[in-house]
Structures are given as structure tokens and as C-alpha cells.
Amino acid sequence: MSVFGSIGNYIRESQIWGSVFRHGVPRDRRTRAMAILSNVFLHLHPVAVRKSGIRLSFTWCMGGLTFFLFLAETITGVLLMFYYRPVVEYAYNDIIQLRAHVTLGLLREIHRWGAHAMVIAIWLHMLRVFLTGSYKPPREFNWGVGVILLKLTLLLSFTGYLLPWDQLAIWAITVGSNMARATPFLGHEGPGAQLMRIGDVPLMHAGSDARFLLLAGTAVGPGALLRFYVLHCIFIPLVVLVLIAVHFWRIRKDGGISGPL
């Protein structure tokens, strides 16, 4: 036995190794099953899967890729939060500083391109699930959860778009959030806004409607920056995390990766 082999054996037989991995080297059926069952992350999987279900040409790996990109966005996002302050006076300058001075200055690039890639990956995941008819019973509910996750992914990307506080950011968000002004009943220029009144007092005006709620003002300003920051970093990711848990759990409960019945 080589030196490395004996060192490897020594490590695998030690008490520390044995306390972390409570099964032998996954070389036979039993230990391979144990490897999945005794690991909190891996046990998202079943022990065995249909061979044709995990072909790359069947799944395109797009669901897994979306999840991977979500993790990559979380890690780079947390690191970016060390350098960024969601205040109009600082925000743009912080990005410039980040670009100029922080070692491994790829953080923002990875975060931004990862966000675009996540949007593309989740669309293609939906396309795959649709074209294989995998939304059909018993997976109707999980398809619905997936649609909400897709919507939240777009909102995550949209809220993040504002944070660099450059021209690209505020005008893209201005165009997008102007829609809220026209929300039926809840936007001051939406149909039915006239009905939202008590006596002569209109309830929906520029300072009280859906866009005001979103932007904390009548235009994209300091309040909007803070709101988008909190939505982007805390609120939407938390909701997404919960829904991902439901989504993965239901894949298992609904019979795993779909296949011909």
C-alpha cells in the first residue's frame, strides 16, 4: 500500500472521521445508500432514481443550475453587503470603491452575471417542465410553487438592478415602477381609482398609491433605495428559501423526477 493510501486509511479510521461520516467508504450498495441517508444536504435526494430521469438531455440540469446560481448569488451578495451602503450619498461611490480597491474585484461581476444567468436558467427549467408535461397530476401544486419562484427570481433581479444607483439603475426602475401608478383601484392613474374615495376625499393620489408604497415617494429616491435593498437582501430571499424548501420537498413527495407513468 502506498504512503497516501495508508494515510488515507488512517484518517478514515480515526474517531473524528467516523463521527462526521457515519458510514464506510461508499463502495457498495449499503454504504452508498447510507451516504445519501445520513447527510442532511444529500438526503434531499432519494437513494435511487430512474436512470432515464437523470439524463442531461431530459432535465437539462436547469433546475439544479437555478439552485446553484441562487447559492452563488447568496454568497457573493453577502460579501457585497460588507462594502455597500444603501444610502443615496454613498451607494454609487461604494460601487466605485469596490471596483477600484477590493481584492478579487470580480464579486460584482459574478453577482450580476449570475443574476442574469439565473433568470435564463429558471425560464428554461420551466420550459423543460412544460415540454415534458411534468406539471400534470400529481405535480400541479409544485408547478404553481415553481411559477411563484420564477416571479420572485425576476423581482430579486429587478430590486437588485437599482442598488448601484447609476443612470442605468434609476431609469430602469423608474420605467418599471411607473406601472404601479396604473394599478386598477390601487394606483392613482389606474382605472377605478376614482371609486376609492370617502365622500369628497380621494384615497388614491400620488402620495398614497401602490407606487408610493413601493418607492416610499413619488419618484425613485432615497426611500426607494432603502426599500429595494431590504427587499433584495432580506425579504425576497427569505420567501424564496422557504418556497425552495417546499419545492424540493414536494418533488420527493410527488414521486421524484417525472417519467412515463
Next chain:
Amino acid sequence: MNGLNTLVLAATSDGGLGSVIKDLLNKASVPQIFVPLMAIGLIVALLTYRTWTRPAIAGLLALAAIAFYVWSATDENFFKIIVKPDNVPITIMLTATAIVTWLAFRQAAINDARMERGEPLIESGADDKVLVWPDLVYTEMICLVLCSIALIVWAILLKAPLEPAANPTNIPNPSKAPWYFLGLQELLVYFDPWIAGVLLPGFIILGLVALPYIDKNPRGNGYYTFSQRKMVIWVFMFGWVIMWVVLIVLGTFLRGPNWNIFGPYETWDSHRPAALLNVNVSDLFWVVLPEKTGLWSPGLPKNAVAGIPAMFIREAPGIVLLGGYFFILPVILAKSVLSKLFKDLGLIRYAVFWLLMSWMMLVPIKMVLRWLFNLKYFMALTEWFLNV
């Protein structure tokens, strides 16, 4: 030296083949040509899915597309628009969509042919189980590593865009939403914000969530097929390709200053005038029609009649049209063409189906009417911001 000059002149002069093609494509970039062309392309692709998905033909198509893209990239204006950092994902999206669409319809074609011959599907073999360790976890591991590398290389090659600091007084022309919302922004040309920005996105989500409950076809569950799920795949692909992907391409690559259309090889000129006089159904009915036929005196109604406010009388033609479309047409369809569907779905599912379908189809209907008659609104209850 003279010879070289002649060559350069031939390649760049107005008469060269390249510039003829560019001229043609520039002219074909207006929505009234571009969108129908893409729709025809989709229809042909779906009708001939067993032919073009063969690897040899698909390979040739891919080569042609790459050659076209590379040749176009030698054009200064085309190059400028595709290398904008936030537009790069669109090229990636288009490429990825093309590849996976081919992959899906290729497998559908194989499966459909196999089912006709009574052979098992690609996905058949339910007892054929493998252990997750190592078969799946290693696939996942390799995907993870490759994607990490791809992402890091992308990040090294392309800087994230950063424009000058936000300035609320300096409005860029054009102002565009993030690229994935540009299909919706494009709809603003045809609809008011409450429809393009609120109602239609809401219906997209509602429609997707409702899909498994409306599509009662039990076949095609868990494998690629087209022949067993024709109708639902036609509708979905139309929505996804034409009303989402094509409109995004239109919005990002072809919309320039003042939201005017610019061909992919044209310079964005912010001084081009936008002269469009759009008319409402009420104008057509109360003014244009009597002017042409002399049936009644032209002019929009301005007085209330029998207690009905003037605006309702003015908009009556549009209200009748929309009412017929939303409420009477589904009844006629349920009794004729769609009688089988109505029987399968039942009243409630059919009503939800029609709600979603009618709004989805209103988009191309309104586009075509805009292109043909400059139609602005069917119904313009401007007093209530209720314009359709």
C-alpha cells in the same frame, strides 16, 4: 493599392450584396414585419418538427445562424448593440433557448415516431433504477464545477456595467426597463400601463399556475411528445416564443430613441420624427364611417341620452365589440368549434380558460389592428382611465 481600394469600395458601397441584405433586414425590423415573420417561422418549425430537428439539418441551421451573427457583428451598429454588457445575456438566452428547444423537439419527434410504431419511449424503463451516489451526485458535482468556471470566466471577460451616477434631471433616451421586462415594455406601445404593466403580467402568472388544472389531457406526462399534446404546446410556444422572447429582442435590439424602431444595422438617430396619428373605435364609428357613407352626421356624441352619460354613448361601439369578444364569442365557440373542449372542461374551467385565452389573444389582435388601421383604443373611457 488601386485593387484594394476597389475591393473596399465594392464591399461597402450601396450596391454591394452585403448592404442590400442589410437594407432588407433593416426594413424588415418594423414590428409589423418582424413579429409576423417570427410567427410564421414558429408555425413552420412546429409543423415540420420531425424534419428540422434531425441532427444534420439542425446542425446546418445552427451553422447558418452563427455565420449570420458573426457577419452581422462586423457591422458597427449591430456590434454596438450586442456588446452592451446588459445585452450579452440576451445572446446567451437566445442561444440556450435554441439549443434546448431543439433538444426537446428532437426527443419529441423520436418519441412520437416510436409510439406510432408501438415501440417504447426514450424515457421508458421504470424499473431501471440507479443509485444516487454515485450516478446523480457526480453529475451534479460536475455541473456545479463547470458552471462555476463558466461564471467566473464570464465575470473576468466582461465588466459589469456602471454608468454615471444617478441624475434625476437627466432622462436617458430611450429609458429601458431591465431586459427581461422589455417584452412588457414593448406592449406599452399597444396598451395602457394598467394592462401592459399590471393586468397582463398578472394573467401570465395566473395562467401558468392555472395551466395544470385547465389542461385535462392525461397523456404526455413525464416524457417529450408533441403529437399527444398538440393544442397546449401550440399555445404555450406561441406565448413563450412570440410574445415573450421575440418582444424582448424587439425591445432591446430594435427600439432606439423615442422608442422608434431602428434596424440592426442602423445608427440610433434621436432626431427621427415619430409621426403616428392613432384613432379609436369611437372615432372610426362616429366620424370616419359617416363621412364615408353619409349615414349620420359626423361628430362624437357630446350629450347624455336618457340618463346615460355621453361617454358611454360615445364608446358604445367599442363596448359592444369588447363585450361580444369577452362574453358572447366564448358561448358561440363552446357551442361550435370548442364544444368538445367545453364538455371536457366544464363551465368553471372553461370560463377561466377563456378569461386567460381572450386576454392573451387580445395582444396579437390589437397589434394587427394597430398595424392595419392605426387603432388606438377599442374603448376609451379616458375619464376613468379605463382604456382598452
